[in-house]
Amino acid sequence: MRNVFNLVMRIISSLLGVLVACLGGIWILQGLNIxxxxxxxxxxxxxxxxxxxxxxxxxxxxxxxxxxQG
Structure with a gap:
């Protein structure tokens, strides 16, 4: 059960990272007026x-x- 929890949390954490990176990209494009x-x-x-x-x-x-790890 612990391995399943770690896998789910790793996926959620990665998705949050992707979301933050995409928002940052949008902010850059808006700041550059692109x-x-x-x-x-x-x-x-x-x-x-x-x-x-x-x-x-x-x-x-x-x-x-x-x-x-873990």
């Missing part, structure tokens, strides 16, 4: 930095959840 040209983030360079940070956190979450 896509989704509606809203308060459009053209604001601060969202490029926040988006890059979110991508790093999301990718780190994916790597951590798939390389940890």
């Amino acid at each position: 896509a989704f040209k509606v809203g308060f983030m459009v053209g604001d360079k601060r969202w490029v930095a926040w988006g890059a940070l979110a991508v790093v956190i999301g990718v780190s979450q994916i790597v951590w959840s798939n390389t940890r």
Whole structure:
């Protein structure tokens, strides 16, 4: 039962990492005024930095959840 729990939590953790990384990508695109040209983030360079940070956190979450032991 413990192995099933670990597998489910690893999948959920990876999906959350993917979600955060995708949101970060959207923030980067909006900050650079490339896509989704509606809203308060459009053209604001601060969202490029926040988006890059979110991508790093999301990718780190994916790597951590798939390389940890136990």
